[in-house]
Amino acid sequence: MNKKLLFAGAAIVLVAAFIGGALLYKSESAQQTSQVLERNQANLVKSHSPTLGNPNAKVHIVEFLDPACGTCAAFYPHVKQIMAANPDKIRLSVRHVPFHKGADYVVKVLEATRKQGKYWQALEALLASQDTWTRDHTVLPEMIWKPLEGLGLNFEQIAIDMTAPEIAQRIEQDLADAKALNVTKTPEYFVNGKPLPSFGLEPLRQLVKDELARAY
Amino acid sequence: MTAGDRPLDAAWPLVFGCWVVAGASTLGALFLSEVMELPPCVLCWYQRIFMFPLVILLPLGLFPFDPRIVRYALPLAVGGWLVAAFHLLLIAGIIPESMKPCTQGVPCADVQIQWLGFVTIPLLSFVAFSTICALLIGARLRISR
Numbered sequence: 001m002n003k004k005l006l007f008a009g010a011a012i013v014l015v016a017a018f019i020g021g022a023l024l025y026k027s028e029s030a031q032q033t034s035q036v037l038e039r040n041q042a043n044l045v046k047s048h049s050p051t052l053g054n055p056n057a058k059v060h061i062v063e064f065l066d067p068a069c070g071t072c073a074a075f076y077p078h079v080k081q082i083m084a085a086n087p088d089k090i091r092l093s094v095r096h097v098p099f100h101k102g103a104d105y106v107v108k109v110l111e112a113t114r115k116q117g118k119y120w121q122a123l124e125a126l127l128a129s130q131d132t133w134t135r136d137h138t139v140l141p142e143m144i145w146k147p148l149e150g151l152g153l154n155f156e157q158i159a160i161d162m163t164a165p166e167i168a169q170r171i172e173q174d175l176a177d178a179k180a181l182n183v184t185k186t187p188e189y190f191v192n193g194k195p196l197p198s199f200g201l202e203p204l205r206q207l208v209k210d211e212l213a214r215a216y
Numbered sequence: 217m218t219a220g221d222r223p224l225d226a227a228w229p230l231v232f233g234c235w236v237v238a239g240a241s242t243l244g245a246l247f248l249s250e251v252m253e254l255p256p257c258v259l260c261w262y263q264r265i266f267m268f269p270l271v272i273l274l275p276l277g278l279f280p281f282d283p284r285i286v287r288y289a290l291p292l293a294v295g296g297w298l299v300a301a302f303h304l305l306l307i308a309g310i311i312p313e314s315m316k317p318c319t320q321g322v323p324c325a326d327v328q329i330q331w332l333g334f335v336t337i338p339l340l341s342f343v344a345f346s347t348i349c350a351l352l353i354g355a356r357l358r359i360s361r
Contacts, residue, residue, distance in 0.1 A: 003228065007278065010236055018243040022251045 036182050037195060043177035044190055045093065048170050050119050053083055053091035058215035059208060061092045064178055064188040067107060068100035068139050072187040073127040078201055081210055089212060094123070098187055102139030103119045107171055109144060112161035113153060121151050223361050228281050230355040231274060234289065234348045238270035241344040248337065254329070259303045263341050266296030270348065282357045290352045297345035303338040 037044075042060055048168075061079065065072045083090045096111075098104040106126065113122040125147045128134070133143035145155065178188075189196055189204055192211050196203045245264055248254050256264065270292055277285025305311045329337055 003232070006281065007235075007275065008233065010232075011239070014236070014239045014243055020249060021247060025247075025251050 001097045008165040018030075024194060033182060033195065036180075037190075037193070038178075041193060043180040046173060046177065048097070048173070049093040049095055050114060050123075051091055051093045052120055054088040055091060057091040059086075059087050059090045059211045060192055061090060061208065062095060063092060064095045064097045064183045064186055066097050066099045066103050066186040067110060067123065067126055068098070068103040068130065068134050068137070069186045070130065070134075073122040073130045074205075075187050075201065076124070076127050079204075082205060086208075086212060090208065090216060095177065096171055097174055097183065098176045099186060100134070100137050100139060102141060104131075104171060105141045106139055106144055107166050108150075109158060111167040111170065112164075113148075113151075113186040115161050116153055116157065118151050118153055122148055122153070125151060127179065223358050224281055224283060227283065227355040227358040228278065230351045230358065231278055231281075231285055234270070234293075234351045235274040235278065236343050237347050237351075238267060238274060241267050241341065242271050244340070248329075259299060260337070260341075262299045263296050263303070263338075263345075264298065266292045267341075267344070284350050287357045288358070290349070290356075293345055293348040293352055297342070297349055300338060300342040300345050301314070304342050307336065307338060318332075321341075 045060070046074065049062075063072075079092065081085075083092060096107040097106045110122055110126070113119050126144060129147035132139050132147065139210060148155075178184075181190075185199075191207045192215075193205075194207060194211070196207060242264075245256070245260070247266065249256050270289055273289055273292070274285065276282075277288065303312065
């Protein structure tokens with residue numbers, strides 16, 4: 001009988017240590033995240049980022065996005081929906097973090113479409129067709145052009161513009177800022193400088209809702 | 217209690233000790249991957265494959281005490297010990313890069329955590345498997361006495 005008690009006691013101690021440790025670790029890392037964010041708030045918003053929506057909107061979503069990331073593609077229509085449901089009250093800025101192999105090429109093409117005023121159309125077309133130009137988390141660069149047909153883009157001009165050194169610099173800056181803000185996964189959203197309490201569509205909706213209530 | 221039970225009684229705490237080590241190692245491994253979100257490398261996965269079943273298997277031999285538990289648990293412990301030893305040699309650079317089985321994901325030669333300057337995750341694993349092996353062999357000796 002004593003042996004069973006000993007066994008049960010040891011099991012309880014082990015599991016309790018695990019749960020206690022996990023709670024402690026989570027609360028400490030959450031505290032660290034907010035400290036890092038506070039210290040590096042200047043890294044969050046950069047004027048070079050493509051921005052959608054009313055420039056005077058009081059709720060600002062900053063999204064760290066990798067065009068080759070599946071979850072980014074899945075979330076994008078929902079972000080657009082949130083914006084459409086609150087017209088002129090939300091603006092969206094995109095920071096490009098090409099974490100996937102070959103995704104920097106796609107970002108360069110997207111940046112080049114900005115010169116032709118077609119960035120958002122191109123981004124939408126590429127996200128919607130992502131399956132066709134990615135395989136095993138790797139970009140197939142020759143496949144990204146087909147989804148862009150029909151947008152009236154000048155591809156020859158894109159091929160020239162995408163090599164501009166300022167585009168490479170912007171990508172570098174975005175990646176450096178992501179590092180400073182401890183953004184290691186995409187998509188990552190910040191709403192008026194606040195990170196999602198936990199990742200998911202519902203936490204994003206809730207955070208936007210809270211910020212809308214605060215601002216309007 | 218009969219005289220014949222005494223060697224078994226002496227072996228029980230050793231097997232119980234194995235279970236405590238295996239349980240702590242399993243929860244520790246889960247803490248690293250699920251709480252701290254460090255992705256396990258391929259070699260870590262093989263060590264997990266040898267460690268996790270011990271948590272289930274050993275109690276089955278403890279209640280009621282079955283001396284043959286050593287026979288069932290020791291092969292797992294030795295297997296895990298060999299992988300852990302290989303992993304340590306890899307990190308130490310004694311086994312060359314080309315021999316490492318990890319080509320994708322997290323490189324096994326990467327040191328993700330270092331406590332007190334020398335305690336790494338593979339070292340903890342090696343110590344755990346060594347302890348379990350030693351305790352099981354000790355139990356075997358006591359049973360056969």
